Amino acid sequence: DGSRLPLVITPDGTALVEPEDAELAARVGLATTPTADFYDLVVVGGGPAGLGAAVYGASEGLRTVLVERSATGGQAGQSSRIENYLGFPDGVSGSQLTERARRQAARFGAEILTAREVTGLEVNGAARTVLFSDGSAVSAHSVILATGVSYRQLDAPGLAGLTGCGVFYGSALTEASACQGHNVYIVGGANSAGQAALYLARGAKSVTLLVRGPSLSASMSHYLVQQIEDAPNVFVRTGTVLDAAHGSEHLEQLTLRDVASGHTELVDAHWLFVFIGAAPLTGWLEGTVLRDGRGFIMAGPDLTPDGRPPADWDLDRPPYHLETNVPGVFVAGDARSESAKRVASAVGEGAMAVMLVHRYLEQS
Known part of the structure; x- marks a missing residue:
């Protein structure tokens, strides 16, 4: 009757009325539930930084799961053409680049969960627990925050x-x-x-x-x-x-x-x-991970401007370059304070964060 939309008809004829994202994702064959309760690495966000972290994490033997609230690719995945990314002299669409990265991460064995919204982060001893909006959770030795940013809304009448x-x-x-x-x-x-x-x-x-x-x-x-x-x-x-x-x-x-x-x-x-800039998707980290005045995640040297570690830091070393004030929790890409906001740098930070995860795990 037009009052309850969208209406989705599956290939087998099932009618889904106002389906939740997770239900729709499951119907089209996307993974929405982790296969294990504990991993070496949880990557939050499926943009270039998150995909880069998933590729390098899984390829280097870490049990890796990537969690994305909608579809992989992030803002880069929506870009009509990227012409300054290394190795593509004729340019490449954002969707092509990020889809290749998704397939690459999956080939190396990374789990990719879609339509899962992350709502919190907890520290439980040596474990780092990522909480989902449906009340479930997944834990790991380490977490890489690659949540990216969302487009700012223009405030003008009409x-x-x-x-x-x-x-x-x-x-x-x-x-x-x-x-x-x-x-x-x-x-x-x-x-x-x-x-x-x-x-x-x-x-x-x-x-x-x-x-x-x-x-x-x-x-x-x-x-x-x-x-x-x-x-x-x-x-x-x-x-x-x-x-x-x-x-x-x-x-x-x-x-x-x-x-x-x-x-x-x-x-x-x-x-x-x-296109008037973007705001970081970090509100769910309130009270856990330190952020700057604009909501971007602080890490590494930004946490120790006076040479002293951040409050409640209980290790005898300063935070690694991309490590937040929570040991074992790292940030990569646009969500990081003072990041370069470029696809290449985001991918590089994802790879670098994995290297630092290895260092963290070796010393834990």
């Missing part, structure tokens, strides 16, 4: 009601075909915004980047800036912010404001993509 109806956060892949021949606007001046602009420009009539700052060079890689300058249908409006979105059932117009003069302009627009 946007909330039009999200999904012409207004999108992050990935431009799924909506690209619908933008054919239309004028598209993108808010943001970092690499993800530039990659999306070039991807959408293949079919869109025009793509306009709205950038608050005076230029792209401060926040975007040089190669992307050059490609945007060379693209005939990609335009950049610096010193411009979005004041409001207008439309009834779909986005129809945007109100733009010049930062310097305060002058506003109403433009016709049916598609808007927002």
Whole structure:
């Protein structure tokens, strides 16, 4: 009757009404339950850092399980094209890169659990226990936190009601075909915004980047800036912010404001993509793992600015480079305070964290 959606019909004819993510994942053959109660390593998060950690952990003999709340790939998996990743001179889509990494981790024997939301972390003697939203848990000698970040929401009148109806956060892949021949606007001046602009420009009539700052060079890689300058249908409006979105059932117009003069302009627009940075997914670590003022996880030297170990640190050594204030719990990728926010560095940190896990286990 349309009042209870989504309705999913499985190949055997079973009707699932408003299924939970875990139920749907299990129906399509994805693993959602760990096969053991205890592992050498639990990796939380399935983006490049988590997948890198799973590949290196499993390939080096650690009993490894990776836990992901939705699908592996993270934000990188939604990127339309990554051109500066080592070994791919012609570029590669984020989904291709991360799917290869997922298969690689599975081939080495890492368990990959999807549709499992992690809600807490406990220290139980030598064990580190990861708690799930359904009340279950899994324990290990060590944990690597690779939870990544989520897209920040733009707070402007009219946007909330039009999200999904012409207004999108992050990935431009799924909506690209619908933008054919239309004028598209993108808010943001970092690499993800530039990659999306070039991807959408293949079919869109025009793509306009709205950038608050005076230029792209401060926040975007040089190669992307050059490609945007060379693209005939990609335009950049610096010193411009979005004041409001207008439309009834779909986005129809945007109100733009010049930062310097305060002058506003109403433009016709049916598609808007927002890339204004991201916030770390670390709220569930409150009271356990130290974070900075923005919620990013602190590790290594950041924990010992005065040369003294963090409070409650009971080992006779300082934390390892990617180790948090909880011994045996490490962080890798975008969730780490002052991280590079690049796919290559995230993968490298995942591998490095595994090396430090080995060192921790040898000394435990």
